Amino acid sequence: MKKETFVTKAQLEEIVKEYPTPFHLYDEKGIRENMKALRDAFSWNKGYKEYFAVKATPNPFLIDILREYGCGCDCSSYTELMLSEAMGITGENIMFSSNDTPPEEFIYADQLGAIINLDDFTHIDFLERTIGHIPETISCRYNPGGLFKISNDIMDNPGDSKYGMTTEQLFEAFKILKEKGAKEFGIHAFLASNTVTNEYYPMLAKVLFELAVKLQKETGVHIKFINLSGGIGIPYTPDQEPNDIRAIGDGVRRVYEEVLVPAGMGDVALYTELGRYMMGPYGCLVTKAIHQKHTHKEYIGVDACAVNLMRPAMYGAYHHVTVMGKEKAACDHKYDVVGSLCENNDKFAIDRMLPKIDTGDLLVIHDTGAHGFSMGYNYNGKLKSAELLLKEDGSVQLIRRAETPADYFATFDCFDIGKKLLTK
Ligand SMILES: *Cc1c(COP(=O)(O)O)cnc(C)c1O
Secondary structure, three states: OOOOOOOOHHHHHHHHHHHOOOEEEEHHHHHHHHHHHHHHHOOOOOOOEEEHHHOOOOOOHHHHHHOOOOOOEOOOOOOHHHHHHHHOOOHHHHHEOOOOOOHHHHHHHHHHOOOEEOOOEEEEHHHHHHHOOOOOOEEEEEEOOOOOEEOOEEEOOOHOOOOEEHHHHHHHHHHHHHHHOEEEEEOOOOOOOOOOOOOOOHHHHHHHHHHHHHHHHHHOEEEEEEEEEOOOOOOOOOOOOOHHHHHOOOOOOOOHHHHHHHHOOOOOOEOOOOOHHHHHHHHEEEEEEOOOOOOOOOOEEEOOOOOOOHHHHHOOOOEEEEOOOOOOOOEEEEEEEOOOOOOOOOOOEEEEEEOOOOOOOOOEEOOOOOOOHHHHHHHOOOOOOEEEEEEEOOOEEEEEEOOOHHHHHHHHHOOOOHHHHHHO
16 A cells, blocks of 8 residues: 555645654544544444553543543553543543553552453452452453464464463453452453454454353353454555454454354443554654765664654564655665664664655654654653644644653752753
């Protein structure tokens, strides 16, 4: 699929007059259309609900758009819970899917009335000791081990993943939780990440639905929901076909009707915790070419760096690059597009064929709307960028200002040196 930007060069030239590069820009129209398509694809399931994975894009202005369509928050840390509470998203609108959970996070999640999704068998005891009771609604995270395959393709390696309980542990957990007073149960599993195939969710659903039938029979618990979690991916590269959410919803429905309905479990609600799929394509990193370097390779130095987008450095991930205004030009130059960190993995693109880039050109780095800004860090004392929202009417709203040195030095405020740094 040809990768196009959701913003034009003319629009960007206006935006950079007010907001200097680099910044992350989000596309309200794209977010809304995608959200509606997801909702429609699962509208056959009465209790369906998406809990947006806050870690992907923890920005209240963006989450607020999703909330209009009934989304809740999937949280996994104290500050993510705080963000949800501040937005007025509480109670069963929060799914708390954490792991290696500190006690204060369980306490806070319980105070908010969040649905707690236990990552481990030992957390039953830990939770009970920590909050003094077992909640009436409780969920457990499942990990079947082994490899997760579709036909002969290995999708991911749950056997090597730290998350979830084994099959045996899950059965035991449900029995114990029931004895301790839990009334409504949920099952959660996240077995493959960034899948670009319409088969993943239906395959996962089959595993979980069959498990749910057995669990309900053997333990006598009432299973209220099955949480298919995240993992629906996006096409980062131009040769990948995007997922068809309609086909995914239909695929899950077929399995639901085949497995759950005949078992008398046609009342089970389906939940998702999508992050990447909700936001990934609807955000981009806008940066400017500020240097050209000709040594053993041809380098384009931009004003963004891995601090703004870590995925290429961390995973060798591909992010498509568009040189604005040169969309139709021949890609006849081979470049490494690099940032300024003192780290040689600070490269947005390696040996990438692109049009000839001139200093001052604006570059759009695609698909940074999820796990982009949020993975940012402050290495080399680099500051995090602003986040902007391109609204449906074409206007632009600042939805997070850029960090200043005072933000970076704020944690020295209790020292003399801090006073010096912060008053500068
Ligand atoms: C990260 C995460 C998600 C979201 O994953 P995506 O790949 O962004 O869809 C959902 N649930 C849990 C528990 C996660 O850790």
